[in-house]
Amino acid sequence: MQKRLANWGNYPAIASEETSFTQEDQLRTFVSNHKDLIARGNGRCYGDASLGKHSISMLRYDKILQFDTANGILETQAGVTLDQILDIIVPKGWFLPITPGTKFITVGGAVASDVHGKNHHVDGAFSNHIIDMDVITGDGNTITCAPDKNPDLFWATCGGMGLTGVVTRVKFDLKKIETAYIKQTQIKAKNLEDVIRLFEEYKHYTYSMAWIDCLKKGDAFGRSILIVGEHAKPEELTAKQRQAPLTLPAKRKLTVPFNLPSFILNTLTVKIFNWLYYNKNLKREINNVVPYEPFFYPLDAILHWNRGYGKAGFVQYQFVLPLEHKDGLVKILQRISDKGWGSFLAVLKVFGNQDSLISFPMEGYTLALDFPVRKGLFDFLDELDEIVLQYGGRLYLSKDARMKQEVFWKSYPNAEKFAAIVKQYNHNNTFTSLQSERLALTK
Amino acid sequence: MPSVLILGAGSDMAMAIAREYASHQYDIQLAARSGNALVPLQQDLQIRYNVTASVHDFDAAAFDSHAAFFASLPAVPDITICVFGYLGDQEKAQRDWSEAARIIHTNYTGAVSILNIVAEAYAQRGSGLIAGISSVAGERGRMSNYIYGSAKAGFTAYLSGLRNRLFHARVHVISIQPGFVNTRMTQHLTLPPLLTAQPEAVAKAVYNGIRKKKNVLYVKWHWKYIMLIIRNIPEGIFKKLKL
Numbered sequence: 001m002q003k004r005l006a007n008w009g010n011y012p013a014i015a016s017e018e019t020s021f022t023q024e025d026q027l028r029t030f031v032s033n034h035k036d037l038i039a040r041g042n043g044r045c046y047g048d049a050s051l052g053k054h055s056i057s058m059l060r061y062d063k064i065l066q067f068d069t070a071n072g073i074l075e076t077q078a079g080v081t082l083d084q085i086l087d088i089i090v091p092k093g094w095f096l097p098i099t100p101g102t103k104f105i106t107v108g109g110a111v112a113s114d115v116h117g118k119n120h121h122v123d124g125a126f127s128n129h130i131i132d133m134d135v136i137t138g139d140g141n142t143i144t145c146a147p148d149k150n151p152d153l154f155w156a157t158c159g160g161m162g163l164t165g166v167v168t169r170v171k172f173d174l175k176k177i178e179t180a181y182i183k184q185t186q187i188k189a190k191n192l193e194d195v196i197r198l199f200e201e202y203k204h205y206t207y208s209m210a211w212i213d214c215l216k217k218g219d220a221f222g223r224s225i226l227i228v229g230e231h232a233k234p235e236e237l238t239a240k241q242r243q244a245p246l247t248l249p250a251k252r253k254l255t256v257p258f259n260l261p262s263f264i265l266n267t268l269t270v271k272i273f274n275w276l277y278y279n280k281n282l283k284r285e286i287n288n289v290v291p292y293e294p295f296f297y298p299l300d301a302i303l304h305w306n307r308g309y310g311k312a313g314f315v316q317y318q319f320v321l322p323l324e325h326k327d328g329l330v331k332i333l334q335r336i337s338d339k340g341w342g343s344f345l346a347v348l349k350v351f352g353n354q355d356s357l358i359s360f361p362m363e364g365y366t367l368a369l370d371f372p373v374r375k376g377l378f379d380f381l382d383e384l385d386e387i388v389l390q391y392g393g394r395l396y397l398s399k400d401a402r403m404k405q406e407v408f409w410k411s412y413p414n415a416e417k418f419a420a421i422v423k424q425y426n427h428n429n430t431f432t433s434l435q436s437e438r439l440a441l442t443k
Numbered sequence: 444m445p446s447v448l449i450l451g452a453g454s455d456m457a458m459a460i461a462r463e464y465a466s467h468q469y470d471i472q473l474a475a476r477s478g479n480a481l482v483p484l485q486q487d488l489q490i491r492y493n494v495t496a497s498v499h500d501f502d503a504a505a506f507d508s509h510a511a512f513f514a515s516l517p518a519v520p521d522i523t524i525c526v527f528g529y530l531g532d533q534e535k536a537q538r539d540w541s542e543a544a545r546i547i548h549t550n551y552t553g554a555v556s557i558l559n560i561v562a563e564a565y566a567q568r569g570s571g572l573i574a575g576i577s578s579v580a581g582e583r584g585r586m587s588n589y590i591y592g593s594a595k596a597g598f599t600a601y602l603s604g605l606r607n608r609l610f611h612a613r614v615h616v617i618s619i620q621p622g623f624v625n626t627r628m629t630q631h632l633t634l635p636p637l638l639t640a641q642p643e644a645v646a647k648a649v650y651n652g653i654r655k656k657k658n659v660l661y662v663k664w665h666w667k668y669i670m671l672i673i674r675n676i677p678e679g680i681f682k683k684l685k686l
Contacts, residue, residue: 022627060455064491
């Protein structure tokens with residue numbers, strides 16, 4: 001069916017022929033007879049990575065195949081979303097080894113983006129937890145791969161944005177938990193120096209990230225709230241919570257029912273919001289025990305929050321810079337704060353080391369923030385790209401909708417190698433996306 | 444635990460119905476031409492909902508096998524839902540009897556064959572419930588799909604007669620008219636969003652309709668009135684339309 005598709009940023013939007021399937025052989029036949037395909041999960045990547053002429057909707061390929069509750073191993077078809085998985089595993093005392101800031105992504109999407117979470121510095125990215133997986137490659141064959149089985153396909157598929165083929169089945173390990181709660185600590189940081197020092201001081205915590213105010217100048221430049229946490233132990237819960245430590249109380253969902261007019265979001269409203277957010281914490285440090293949902297997925301509580309940016313959509317700009325280039329981070333933050341176009345709070349995190357072929361994370365600082373699409377934005381982001389390049393950083397392909405191709409080829413050290421593997425499995429450009437064309441990864 | 448048999452369990456709609464029933468703690472018997480293809484769904488139901496699910500080979504067009512199939516089930520199901528159907532290619536079916544026969548056998552003859560057997564068992568036992576997924580296409584023949592429509596018309600009439608007969612044996616029969624549903628069967632069609640249901644919505648409607656023992660259920664209420672109008676267009680006008 002011809003459909004208008006856009007991912008989470010609502011930019012870009014295209015007309016695409018969408019196909020869905022429930023049996024693997026249906027998909028294999030389809031792949032062998034078509035070109036210009038791209039697999040699409042729940043549309044939560046922000047840009048154009050899963051947009052193409054023909055999209056393969058994975059959402060009906062959503063069966064849980066095996067759950068080893070003794071050893072914490074889960075095997076699923078790739079279209080299952082993380083929120084469904086959490087509903088199944090948390091009551092049995094298991095948690096996702098890695099989760100991004102939304103639970104509304106598919107397992108296949110987690111692989112294709114090689115997603116990271118607040119625990120990257122401790123547990124790595126999603127690829128670090130995959131036992132094995134199946135990929136339907138360009139010739140319509142299913143190939144099983146793992147770090148020690150067809151490793152070239154495995155590493156080019158993790159973070160490979162769907163260009164090696166369609167991920168259909170994934171087996172991965174889970175994390176043992178005793179409760180569905182997180183013991184969190186929030187610490188206010190006066191400025192960028194302060195928060196970077198705090199990251200170092202709190203690096204032994206499993207989970208950490210900071211909300212950073214990108215608009216603040218002067219002494220309070222980079223003021224933040226560092227949030228760290230650990231899975232709570234039963235004795236840390238209240239008596240009432242302890243009665244059912246693995247069950248969360250039901251919560252109501254809010255939604256943004258339609259696109260808000262874009263004038264609502266301006267420098268003033270964002271400044272007010274950031275002020276409120278920073279100053280809601282009266283004390284410098286707050287310690288409490290919270291359900292896992294608000295800790296990991298604060299924005300999931302507001303369905304369709306992306307509509308808050310209006311009809312023109314937004315792009316999320318996420319880059320990483322090597323640890324030794326804190327000065328680059330300062331430079332970029334200054335540019336953003338001078339421009340005053342950034343929106344609400346941005347997220348700052350320190351990544352740990354990761355060996356990978358094409359995945360985004362590397363040891364260093366990563367900053368993510370939203371920019372509503374407007375005139376001049378892309379020129380401004382091109383300028384930021386130059387700084388990222390200059391300091392040896394790179395951009396996250398899952399968020400990207402506009403990077404120039406030379407920026408990609410210069411910033412990903414394994415780009416050539418990745419492209420060669422893609423060519424090997426992606427026969428005759430069976431799989432192409434707007435992004436792969438834009439970055440000249442296919443054709 | 445109560446149990447439900449789903450005939451034609453490979454379709455998107457059937458999968459959604461299976462999940463709906465499993466979420467209400469029914470044991471699920473899944474039947475389709477290739478039982479093997481249903482194993483992922485079987486695992487899924489057992490892991491997600493902690494129920495027992497079984498898979499069975501069932502070919503709607505292999506009439507002779509139906510009695511043995513029903514006898515082989517792990518238990519006589521409390522509810523039987525007949526979901527299978529085949530839209531087919533109308534133009535091909537006009538010229539090619541094998542396509543026409545496949546449409547008729549899947550949507551009508553095959554359904555009659557298996558439901559006759561289920562009905563006998565339920566009538567003898569004096570309990571049970573049969574649900575048939577028919578189609579609004581069966582309410583009036585249209586040039587674009589009258590072979591499918593006529594088979595579904597036959598099925599609708601069959602269900603109505605069966606309901607009448609089994610009422611006296613305390614067995615309930617429900618006819619379900621889903622209207623457009625967003626499934627693999629219809630993915631090549633451009634459907635009006637307002638009139639198109641998601642499989643999960645159909646599944647919920649089927650579950651509630653069965654629980655409330657409805658006789659005829661339109662999943663989206665609009666369809667009841669659309670079909671009322673379509674049924675009442677005088678034939679002299681209707682035949683001139685290109686529907």
